[in-house]
Structures are given as C-alpha cells and as structure tokens.
Amino acid sequence: MGATLIEKLIRHRTGNESAKAGDIVTVRADRVMVHDIFIPFVKDKFEEMGFQKIWDPEKMVLIYDHLVPASQVDDTRHFRIGDEFAERYGLTHVHRSDGVCHQLMTEKGYVKPGDIVFGTDSHTTTYGCVGAFSTGIGYTEMASVLGTGKLWLRVPETIRVNINGTLPKNVQSKDVILRILGDLKSDGATYKSLEFAGDTVERMSVASRMTMSNMAVECGAKCGLFAPDEKTAAYCGITLDDFQQSLYGDDDAVYEKVLDYRAEDFVPVMACPSQVDKIRPISDLVGTKIDQVFIGSCTNGRLEDLAAAASVLKGQKVAPFVKLIVTPASKQIYQDAMKAGYVETLMEAGAMITHPGCGLCCGRAGGILTDDEVVVATNNRNFLGRMGTSKVQIYLASPLAAASCAVAGEIVEPC
Amino acid sequence: MERTFSGRVWVLGDDIDTDIIMPTEYLALKSIENMKPYAFSPLRTDLAGQIQPGDILVAGKNFGCGSSREQAPEVIKALGVSAIIAKSYARIFFRNSINNGLLLIENADLPDLVQEGDTVEVEVGKEVVYQGKSYPTAPLPQNLLDILEAGGLVKAMQKLNGIKQKGEADGRDTD
Numbered sequence: 001m002g003a004t005l006i007e008k009l010i011r012h013r014t015g016n017e018s019a020k021a022g023d024i025v026t027v028r029a030d031r032v033m034v035h036d037i038f039i040p041f042v043k044d045k046f047e048e049m050g051f052q053k054i055w056d057p058e059k060m061v062l063i064y065d066h067l068v069p070a071s072q073v074d075d076t077r078h079f080r081i082g083d084e085f086a087e088r089y090g091l092t093h094v095h096r097s098d099g100v101c102h103q104l105m106t107e108k109g110y111v112k113p114g115d116i117v118f119g120t121d122s123h124t125t126t127y128g129c130v131g132a133f134s135t136g137i138g139y140t141e142m143a144s145v146l147g148t149g150k151l152w153l154r155v156p157e158t159i160r161v162n163i164n165g166t167l168p169k170n171v172q173s174k175d176v177i178l179r180i181l182g183d184l185k186s187d188g189a190t191y192k193s194l195e196f197a198g199d200t201v202e203r204m205s206v207a208s209r210m211t212m213s214n215m216a217v218e219c220g221a222k223c224g225l226f227a228p229d230e231k232t233a234a235y236c237g238i239t240l241d242d243f244q245q246s247l248y249g250d251d252d253a254v255y256e257k258v259l260d261y262r263a264e265d266f267v268p269v270m271a272c273p274s275q276v277d278k279i280r281p282i283s284d285l286v287g288t289k290i291d292q293v294f295i296g297s298c299t300n301g302r303l304e305d306l307a308a309a310a311s312v313l314k315g316q317k318v319a320p321f322v323k324l325i326v327t328p329a330s331k332q333i334y335q336d337a338m339k340a341g342y343v344e345t346l347m348e349a350g351a352m353i354t355h356p357g358c359g360l361c362c363g364r365a366g367g368i369l370t371d372d373e374v375v376v377a378t379n380n381r382n383f384l385g386r387m388g389t390s391k392v393q394i395y396l397a398s399p400l401a402a403a404s405c406a407v408a409g410e411i412v413e414p415c
Numbered sequence: 416m417e418r419t420f421s422g423r424v425w426v427l428g429d430d431i432d433t434d435i436i437m438p439t440e441y442l443a444l445k446s447i448e449n450m451k452p453y454a455f456s457p458l459r460t461d462l463a464g465q466i467q468p469g470d471i472l473v474a475g476k477n478f479g480c481g482s483s484r485e486q487a488p489e490v491i492k493a494l495g496v497s498a499i500i501a502k503s504y505a506r507i508f509f510r511n512s513i514n515n516g517l518l519l520i521e522n523a524d525l526p527d528l529v530q531e532g533d534t535v536e537v538e539v540g541k542e543v544v545y546q547g548k549s550y551p552t553a554p555l556p557q558n559l560l561d562i563l564e565a566g567g568l569v570k571a572m573q574k575l576n577g578i579k580q581k582g583e584a585d586g587r588d589t590d
Contacts, residue, residue, distance in 0.1 A: 049569055050572065152556065
C-alpha cells in the first residue's frame with residue numbers, strides 16, 4: 001500500500017512509519033512565521049504562558065508586511081512591540097520592509113522541501129509549492145510553538161488533483177486554481193491536503209505553483225502540496241536528498257478523492273463578488289465596466305506576474321479613469337522587475353507602482369474603493385469589505401486578465 | 416475534566432457554522448458571558464437558555480465550519496457543555512476547541528440515532544454508551560488530553576512552566 005505526499009512527510013519527520021490520514025501526531029517545527037498584525041497578541045500569550053525564551057530563536061521569522069509603511073498611528077505600536085520582542089528574545093530574522101511574508105519565506109530560503117512550517121496567517125499554505133507542509137494557526141498556538149518547538153496535528157486525508165496536457169496560452173495557474181476552487185467549493189477540502197500532480201503542473205514554474213498552494217486554503221484545505229523536483233531544488237538552491245526526492249503521492253495511496261483535469265479544457269476565469277468559489281468564465285463577464293486594477297499580493301505579485309502584465313501593457317495605455325496599481329510582492333522582485341524593464345513598461349502605460357507588501361490585498365494600503373466601484377484584482381480573497389466598503393465589487397483574476405482589463409477599461413478576455 | 420460522565424443531548428444538524436454558534440453582531444460584546452444568550456440564535460433562539468451545565472451537543476458533519484472566531488468554542492464551553500459529539504469538525508474549530516479546553520468526540524453513527532433529550536454516557540477516549548450499546552470513539556493522544564485537562568492551551572503551558580493557576584490554594588505548588 002502506497003502513501004500520500006503528506007503521509008510520507010509526516011512518517012519521516014515523526015519516525016512513525018505507520019502514520020496515516022486521521023492519526024493525530026506531534027511534530028517539531030522547522031520554521032515559524034509571525035507577521036506584524038499578530039505579534040502583539042503572540043507576545044501577550046507567550047508571556048502569559050510563562051515562557052522565558054523561544055525554543056530556537058533562529059527558527060522564528062518576524063515579518064512586517066500588512067502594516068508597512070504605517071498608515072494609521074496605531075500601526076506603529078505593532079512595530080514597537082515587534083522590535084522589543086525581537087530584541088528581548090534574540091530574533092535574528094526580522095524583515096521590516098522587504099515584502100509579503102509568504103513571498104519572503106520561500107524567496108529568502110527559510111523553507112525547504114519536507115519542512116514543517118507554521119505561520120499566523122491562513123495563506124501559510126503557500127509553502128506547499130516547494131513540497132513543505134505549512135499551515136496557518138492562531139496566535140495562542142503560535143505562542144505555545146515558540147515556547148516548545150512542537151505542535152500536534154491530525155494527518156489530513158488527501159484530495160489528489162491531476163492535471164495533464166497543455167494549458168491554452170491565455171490561461172495561467174491562477175485560472176487553474178480558481179476553477180478547482182469553483183469545483184470543490186469553499187468547504188470542499190476542509191481539513192484535507194490538496195496534492196497537485198500531472199505533467200501540466202510539472203511544467204509550471206515554482207512561482208506559478210505558489211499561486212495554487214496559496215489559494216488552497218480558500219476551499220478549507222490545510223495544505224496544498226507539490227512534489228519537489230529539479231525546479232524546486234534550483235529555486236531553493238539545494239540538491240534534493242533522498243527524503244525530499246521521496247515526496248510525491250504514490251498512485252496506490254489512499255486518496256479521499258481524485259480529480260482529473262485536461263489542461264486544454266481550462267479557460268480564463270474570474271471569482272465574482274463576493275465568494276472565492278463563485279467562478280465564471282471571463283467570456284460571461286465581458287463588458288463589465290471597471291474602476292481599478294490591482295496586480296500584486298502573495299498570490300500574484302511575482303516577477304513572472306509582472307512580466308505577464310508588462311507583455312500586455314507594452315506600448316499600450318491604461319484606459320482613462322482606470323487606476324492600475326502594481327505592488328511587487330518583495331523588494332527583490334521590485335529590483336528584478338526594474339532590471340528587466342517591466343517597471344518602466346508598466347509606468348509608461350500608466351501604472352502606479354507601490355512599495356512591496358500586502359498593500360491593497362488586505363485593504364490597508366492606498367487604493368481602497370467605495371460603493372459600487374469595480375476592481376479586477378490578482379490577490380486571493382474578494383470577501384465583503386476586503387478593499388474598502390462592503391459594496392465594492394471585487395473580481396479575482398490572473399495577471400494576464402487583469403492587465404488586459406486595465407487597457408480595455410472593462411472586463412475582457414486576455415488574448 | 417471528568418474521564419467518565421453522562422449528559423442530556425441536544426441534537427443539531429450538518430454544517431453548523433461559527434456564525435450560527437456566535438453571530439457576528441454579538442462578537443463585539445464585552446465578554447463571553449454577555450454573548451452566551453445569543454449562542455445558536457440564528458438556528459434556535461431558545462437553545463442557549465435551555466442548555467444546562469453538563470449537557471452534550473450532538474451534530475452531523477463539518478461542525479464549526481466558517482470563520483476562525485475563537486468565541487465559538489469559548490461560548491459553548493461557557494454554557495457548560497461537557498462535550499460535543501459530531502460526525503466531523505472543521506479544522507480551525509477543532510484546534511480552537513482543544514485549545515479552549517472543550518472536549519470534541521467524533522462518531523459517525525451516533526448522531527443519526529440519538530433523540531433530543533436522551534442521555535448518553537461518555538468514557539473519554541474510549542466510547543459513548545447509548546441505550547446500553549457502545550459506540551467506540553478514537554482515543555485522544557495524551558498531549559491533547561493534557562491540554563483538555565488543564566483547561567486549555569494557555570493553562571497547559573502555564574502548568575508546563577510551573578506557573579500557579581488562578582484560584583489554587585496558597586502554598587500549593589504546581590508540578
């Protein structure tokens with residue numbers, strides 16, 4: 001009997017060779033991430049619990065991203081408490097203005113294939129893109145992990161998603177994950193591991209896989225995993241060891257469900273207001289007038305996303321009255337995009353390029369909208385009130401589609 | 416936490432979400448005590464007032480789905496519910512419950528059989544007995560039992576760190 005990817009990972013990491021879906025095990029964390037919003041709460045719980053020191057300060061990464069740079073006076077308190085915490089407990093990994101937490105965790109090499117990582121953010125599932133088990137937890141649990149280095153978890157059942165074939169050229173990995181979310185629905189993978197496989201995902205870049213792992217949580221999943229391969233190794237700057245090479249789901253493993261997709265069947269789609277699983281083909285939405293476009297976030301603010309946007313906007317102009325906001329997911333991406341000429345292309349087309357960070361995705365940085373305004377955005381959530389008032393209409397889309405809409409001033413299919 | 420106990424059951428359906436357990440409009444009330452009367456109000460307005468300490472909630476699949484609000488397990492615990500028996504739980508609710516010292520029991524069959532007002536007997540980590548018949552339940556690992564028995568994760572960690580619990584007799588050391 002074979003094993004799923006998550007079963008193999010947990011068996012190796014716990015030494016419990018019979019661990020299987022449904023079992024509850026205790027694991028050691030390889031890395032933990034806390035961001036600026038929760039650091040005051042983590043600190044309070046940690047000290048209330050009576051801990052004097054962090055089990056391994058080198059393993060904690062503190063990242064300021066949601067509130068950077070501060071836009072409200074109260075935000076500054078989070079930085080003060082974070083800085084005091086870092087000083088008191090000897091943190092060595094603190095990022096104060098380098099980009100979105102999930103981008104930095106992979107980009108800076110904090111996460112490797114086979115690692116177990118916890119973060120105080122639901123999109124911590126992102127690191128499944130390199131074959132790590134990573135998931136979001138509350139601040140009370142984070143406080144206990146900081147003290148003990150350990151956390152219990154239930155080995156999740158796996159939904160295997162096979163995608164084979166060649167995607168149409170106007171379809172990106174964002175369209176793929178949105179379609180899957182539409183099929184599974186918002187609770188379709190609750191407590192489950194999503195395991196992506198097939199020759200289509202094997203050909204995807206790590207950045208494209210990151211988009212899919214990031215959004216796995218939108219159908220309730222605990223993690224969204226890809227088998228590590230040569231691309232993963234190159235991205236992480238490592239050679240895969242035997243354990244890391246073994247991290248793929250066996251064909252004869254017990255899967256709760258197997259979804260099979262033909263890549264050729266995918267079309268450009270959007271998640272319509274205000275549910276992430278309310279998926280419609282863009283062809284059904286053509287002609288909807290828009291007020292703003294947002295290209296950025298831990299979902300789609302990477303170099304290849306900016307490249308896709310630049311390819312659409314080269315020599316074009318953003319439609320009158322449409323505001324195009326582009327937020328690189330990290331400082332590194334920003335610099336790389338400048339070197340590649342994407343920043344210049346986007347700016348010449350009329351885009352505003354903002355500082356790296358969560359930006360408009362969490363409704364804190366500039367760009368918020370008001371009642372009945374329509375925004376096409378490349379991030380991961382279109383919940384009520386996410387980018388301004390509760391009557392803002394948020395459509396989630398790929399970078400190609402978002403850039404195309406910016407030029408047209410209305411929803412159009414990317415070409 | 417008692418290892419064996421019995422309680423009267425209240426029967427709920429599938430997909431009881433955290434908005435039902437504690438509606439958003441009451442989340443900003445000062446304390447969990449203030450929220451108690453509104454628990455489950457979208458579904459059954461009288462239920463919170465009827466639940467007595469020691470009662471047991473029985474439900475179908477995906478109990479506690481929806482938002483991550485920790486007020487949901489906290490208010491159920493504050494109502495005095497001794498355990499929930501359901502076919503399955505949503506992930507974040509499950510963790511939040513254990514961390515708040517609320518016992519969750521999973522059983523696929525029992526929720527379809529019991530009638531509201533019946534009494535069931537629970538032996539933690541072993542079985543639920545209903546009308547003389549045993550329905551086995553998965554044993555909880557010791558570390559989860561430790562959290563439950565301590566009364567939640569903060570208290571469990573305080574115990575680990577040798578911090579005296581509120582209300583403990585003076586001069587008595589914790590181990």
